[in-house]
Amino acid sequence: MIKVGIVGYGNLGRGVEANLKLANDMELVGIFSRRDPASLDTQAPAYYYDDLDQFTDKIDVLILCGGSRTDIPKQGPELAQKFNTVDAYDNHSNMSHYYQDMQAATQAGNKLAIIATGWDPGLFSLNRLMGAAILPQGNTYTFWGKGLSQGHGDAVRGVDGVADAVQYTIPNQDLMADIREGKEVAYDSHSAHKREVYAVLADGADPDQVREAIVTMPDYFQGYETTVHFISAEELKANHQGLPHGGHVIRSGQTSPEAHQVYEFSLDLASNPEFTAAVNVAYARAAARLAKEGVTGVQTVFDVAPKYLSSRPIAELIADLL
Numbered sequence: 208m209i210k211v212g213i214v215g216y217g218n219l220g221r222g223v224e225a226n227l228k229l230a231n232d233m234e235l236v237g238i239f240s241r242r243d244p245a246s247l248d249t250q251a252p253a254y255y256y257d258d259l260d261q262f263t264d265k266i267d268v269l270i271l272c273g274g275s276r277t278d279i280p281k282q283g284p285e286l287a288q289k290f291n292t293v294d295a296y297d298n299h300s301n302m303s304h305y306y307q308d309m310q311a312a313t314q315a316g317n318k319l320a321i322i323a324t325g326w327d328p329g330l331f332s333l334n335r336l337m338g339a340a341i342l343p344q345g346n347t348y349t350f351w352g353k354g355l356s357q358g359h360g361d362a363v364r365g366v367d368g369v370a371d372a373v374q375y376t377i378p379n380q381d382l383m384a385d386i387r388e389g390k391e392v393a394y395d396s397h398s399a400h401k402r403e404v405y406a407v408l409a410d411g412a413d414p415d416q417v418r419e420a421i422v423t424m425p426d427y428f429q430g431y432e433t434t435v436h437f438i439s440a441e442e443l444k445a446n447h448q449g450l451p452h453g454g455h456v457i458r459s460g461q462t463s464p465e466a467h468q469v470y471e472f473s474l475d476l477a478s479n480p481e482f483t484a485a486v487n488v489a490y491a492r493a494a495a496r497l498a499k500e501g502v503t504g505v506q507t508v509f510d511v512a513p514k515y516l517s518s519r520p521i522a523e524l525i526a527d528l529l
């Protein structure tokens with residue numbers, strides 16, 4: 208059995224706990240939180256983050272479930288000196304820096320870290336690489352959604368006159384259809400995505416003013432086709448509590464002037480954190496197995512051979528899936 212620890216108990220941490228129950232070769236040793244372990248809503252053993260030092264010999268791999276903004280950049284390098292780790296770090300612009308920090312940490316402790324193992328980054332990254340390697344003459348396009356964007360929801364909730372809100376990012380279906388047909392397209396994040404807001408107005412707020420404040424918000428909404436729906440608090444609670452997401456990676460290319468080829472990978476997720484956690488758990492299996500083989504240092508989804516993700520022996524995989 209592969210012994211696993213969960214660090215951080217938010218959406219992702221709960222998702223990892225649920226997914227570990229589906230993995231018959233892995234067992235949860237404990238959940239480690241900066242908050243009082245007794246306050247966590249779980250039946251699993253829970254401990255303070257600071258107690259991790261007592262578990263260095265009892266855990267094969269830690270799955271780091273903290274936030275990417277401030278938790279992972281600190282906890283990743285701290286823990287990768289003492290444990291093999293897997294994370295879902297998703298700050299694309301800081302990835303090279305994080306990779307270097309984790310390289311130094313793993314070298315200091317002779318440990319293995321597999322970083323950025325979710326769906327984006329993660330499975331989408333892998334498919335962007337595959338598409339471009341297989342179709343060198345072509346272009347790669349990423350579309351996100353339909354999905355709940357936490358950052359945009361936060362931004363709308365900060366607008367004067369908004370009591371509560373959610374925001375969905377929606378891919379531009381017409382643009383995707385043109386790409387699949389091999390047409391020349393003008394693709395940028397503004398043309399590729401639409402934004403849909405469901406907001407509850409505060410008492411006395413003017414809907415026109417609130418709508419204008421939302422659609423003109425720089426960085427978040429300006430330049431996007433944005434629709435704002437005003438709904439009741441009851442409707443928001445009834446219909447907008449899930450965390451759906453997904454998207455498409457499309458590589459459109461030519462292998463000869465006559466042959467237009469489309470490579471496409473897509474995800475349609477009812478729960479973003481539970482699916483991300485499912486990917487993390489498969490890579491945790493890989494980390495434990497690679498570490499057992501003596502591999503140390505930092506790896507990404509580009510480095511890990513797929514056979515390590517599966518609990519099934521390679522002979523079975525060849526017979527059944529090749």
Ligand code: NDP
Pocket residue numbers: 214215216217218219220239240241242256272273274275276278295296297298323324325326327328329479480483
């Ligand atoms: P959360 O905000 O739910 O949790 C982050 C951390 O905050 C937890 O680990 C927990 O740490 C703390 N926390 C959680 N709930 C509470 C609370 N009620 N009060 C105080 N602290 C709390 O984030 P998610 O789990 O949704 O996401 C984690 C990260 O996963 C994101 O930052 C994102 O970057 C990444 N992600 C990556 C994806 C990918 O494809 N690569 C996809 C989706 C997400 P503690 O228990 O120590 O207090």
